Amino acid sequence: MSFIDERKALTREKRLSTLSHFDGTLQSLDDEVQGTEIKQRIRTLTQSTYDEILYALQVLSGIEETAIVVHGAVGCAASVLYQNRQRTVHWYSTNLNERDTILGGDEKLRKAVIRAYEEAHAKVIFIVGTPVVAINNDDVNSVILELEEEINARIISIPTDGFKTKAPVTGYDIVLHGLLRYVVDRSAAEAADRQDFINVVTLSENNENVAAIVKILRDLEIPFQLLPQFANVDNIKRAGQARATITLNPDEGGYFAEELEEVFGVKYIRTSVPIGLRGTRHWIRKLTAELGVEDRAEAYIEQQEERAQGILHTRLLDGHSVFLDIDLASAVHFTDFVEKLGGRVSGLAVPFIDLENRTNLNKLGSLEKSIPVVIANGQLYEKSNVLQKHKADFYISLNDQVSFAAQLGSIPISLKQAGILGYEGIAQFVRLVEQSKDRQGSYGLPDQNSLYKASWLKKSSNWYVKQEVK
Amino acid sequence: MQTVIKSPRNGCGLHGALQTVQGIRGLVPIVHANAGCAVQNYLAGKAGGAGMGSISGASTFSTDVQERHVIFGGASRLREQIKNTIKVAEGDLYIVLNSCESAMVGDDVEAMTREAREQGEAVVECLTAGFHGDSHYGYESVMTDLVKKLPQIRPAADKRRIRLVNLLGILPGQDICFRGDLTELKRILQGIGAEVNCFFGPENGVEELVTAPNASLNLVFSKWGRKAAAGLEERYNIPSLEFASVPTGPQEVAAFVHAVAEKLPLDERVIRCFLQEEEDEFRYYYRGLVDHFYEELAGKSVAVVGDESTVLRVGGFLTEYLGASVETAVVTDYFGKAENSREEKSGAVTALAREAYFTQDSKEIQDILVHSDVELILGSSLEQPAADKRQIVSLEVSYPVYDKAVVNKSYAGNRGALTLIEDYLTAVKTANRLKEQRLYAYINNTAG
Known part of the structure; x- marks a missing residue:
């Protein structure tokens, strides 16, 4: 069912019954997510985490020839300083003050959009919503309608608000929805034949990971365009003319790929995340089968796997337990990867589970059903508790801020800036494990001051996870 | 009216308050906001270079409010x-x-904290909605509230400590060298026999806040410390000494020390010895470099961009000690609740620079810098595109700083002044070398 005619993307909770709060075992989670709807839970103690505004800002910062207007208080645009480190981002804050929260910020919004157009020469200007304008109900669409007659740029509302979803990944959907609805060229897609390139959807992947996938595509001589990260406006416009779409993470890019398939007739090549030998092999095979170049792929896979075996045979994780803090789609092949290195996944934390990705639980068959599973974005206090009770030799996370695990006796590895995708990812991850193991995970003096009380670490870790009462 | 800002460098009031609280050991923030507010601040801080406290980003306790709470x-x-x-x-x-x-929803935060206090818990509140002002305002609010409200929970001892001073107006995170600057100021003050409440540092900051009412003097190093100092003065009769910026260089340190000594019962002989030793040490290093100054630094014109206190300090030192002329000064912290400060302080900045501007809009700043006749830019990483455009060298002295990690570096006092000399001379040498290369290429390409 297509959602393209909806004014905005539905939250993940509404669309897929997404669950972001859970603490139990793999078995109890499996039981929990059966049925047509997943029961929601809440936490009565929380720590700050990414919200959908941050996810939206992160991905919008990566689109060329565009400008971002963050319609809110000045702090709502603060994280773009971080994105701006590696690429030039044109961003504006409407810098709403108390008076604007009472009388509305339309005039400032108008000014910001005009400035973005005149100064950044943006082809597309995104207006990112924030709590202030969501509560105030500022009429963003009127400003857009009015200004689109004045300026030669597409103005797109990104109606994020920071409080309607517990799943920040909704931020990706909101951005992708805006791109599908207002940028991807429908007429060209209907009229023209398919062109000889594929869409590769990338959202959260860091540069190392994207570079690893680009290398594979180049080696296999497959024409492609990356989007929305690394794309320019024309790339996005012609997404509907591609031969096919493939994602680097179906839980993030699947929304875009499915809509492209349904509305524009672009084949969606459904794959898993290209992690480790098995994941990468699976990804390449599915892709090349669709494009009819399997022969090229087999020789390549063989050659790359032979090379990778030379690294994997060291079995660096032999006899070691690993607590994985990673999204569920990636966990499937990452678990396999860890096992190839001789390790055993002894605990799992994932940001969400939903009606679509719950099938991944069946692919984690090698894991013991009794291992602890936490579903949370962040919530380090709870993960500390779990790690205290279920000691793991390694704590491997896709996130930053991993040092807390060292206080609990694990060797922390952050994959925030490291590569794990494709064949390059195998080598990089192994090197990272090797180095971390050598220094037993700690940098110099171990931090002895735990932020958390000893009494908390003795309690049940799910103490603050409750059934939601509606 | 506060206007639209291109590439804003300052966070909101909540972010400023959070950065401040994170710098105080023993203090735990509970943010009543949507899930991403503290992480926004964390990401900006990661870009900023100054680092965070042990509670930041994902470890910050936050209500992560949802639609039902709105x-x-x-x-x-x-x-x-x-x-x-x-x-x-x-x-x-x-x-x-x-x-x-x-x-906006109108949650009665004060009632909730009062309720906890009535149960004997040490909880206070600070109402720092993001739209009330920028991160400077956040520092101002939270420090003012802390010194006002903490005694309700932890009353200070009755006894006045005659040599104890409170340091205010140095903003964690926003002042990229805040840790090092506070350490240097503490060293100087202890060197003349004073006791110091820094609030931010390895000591327990909460304990220092508890003793703040016992101090005999508030030392205020920027306009953002004024309000907390006024609160202490009003409630506990603690006088304040305000400085335009942190003292940098031997003359400024001596003036600072004498000003403090006038207010506190300190031993004059100790002060004299201390200042002599300080000056001797400074001169020792300075003398070794002075030939370089004549050769490398003569006639340099610079632009300085940053908070008012940074502009006055860095610009002042460069003018006073290193022969630079500050052609352009851009003050980036004039707004927020203290919009009037534009008029108040423009005098000091105008006296320093040939052209003084007050804005935090990166496009405006870039336009100013591109059209300024300067050889070096001292500012934040956001000024790098202007330096690139002009093909001149820049030195990062203000927030945000992308590619540097700042741990305990200082541009304050005498030791910090030497660090500033080191950084400035390095930047000038680079600038001179690039200029030589350009001239060489020009001569080669045009001669014969």
């Missing part, structure tokens, strides 16, 4: 969060910081 009110969610945070997090004091959301 519609029906979030006070009960806050009550629950306060109760549970106290049970889980180690801390000497908990502080609730509100946000745009909770302010």
